[in-house]
Amino acid sequence: MGGIAVGGGGHGGKKSVDSEIPLIPFIDLLLCCVMFLLVTAVWNKLARIDANQQQPGREAQLDQPPEEHIRLYLQVKNAGYVLAGTDGTNIEIQKAGDTYDIEGLREKLRDRRQQEPNRRDLIVAPEDGVLYSDVVAAMDEVVGAGFQDMSLSDGANL
């Protein structure tokens, strides 16, 4: 049986204080661990971005009084982004060539966050024809800028 014996034997009639390490059972244990972990391994790093819906649903509350809260919108259009608000804010971020200007959006969101550090809500409103990957990229930047209470609405209704 494979093992490791450390040091020499005992001197004279003394009992040896060394003990062999059984390697074969240890290898069996490691192989069992490897097989279990291979079966349960998750190779895809998936995650989620949460959003509420801003459209009529089954539980729409009709008796709610109109809110005076200033709403902030991020429209994702085919021509670029528009950061707008009910306070009259209207900032257009045109596309850089054929791609959306993510850096520009990040900068504008950061500026807006500095103006209102306590605001957590923002409504993302994509237009029809915008690709899903572009919508997710915009939502990712919104969450990254600190607007955790993100909602998703239809850009055509704005």
Add this chain to the structure above:
Amino acid sequence: MPIHTPGRRLLHEIPLKFVHDKVSGGGRRSVDASIALIPFIDFLVTLVVFLLSSFSASGELLAQRQGLIMPEASNAVDLEIAPIISIDSQVVMLDNRRMADTGDLMASHNLERIEPLVQDLDTLHRNWSILHPRDQFTGTVIMQADRGVDFLVIKKVMFSAAQAGYTNISFAVNRGGGGGGGGGE
């Protein structure tokens, strides 16, 4: 008696042919190979450490479908269990059951319900209170869509989910690096 160069003497008295061949300087090379156990153990320990680092107690909640490539996002949080609506260029499915064709949804720009989807989600909604009597209904559904899907289709699916009481949408993404500052939860 003439003087000769001394030859090999050891073990010549043993009456075994293979010993005699070995000590005479001849004999065949041994076909046995010793296994290096210590490097093998090092390899197994390294493998176990690597697999432990990627271990997830929640398991695989979403399977990667062929032909469906999800977008990447860096400010995302872990997935939770919820009904899964998957959308690719061909079909819209709820928990691997076909609900609608993506092409049919793209044909009209009107915001309309997807009836099979509304009915199935409504059933899941009603079953929730039976299966989870002590838990509050969160109204969350996971949307797993291909990166090239038009938002028009997403919008119709979201509208249908809202009709059934599922107003919170979790967009499944691939966790990517880079991105902006701040960060998710």
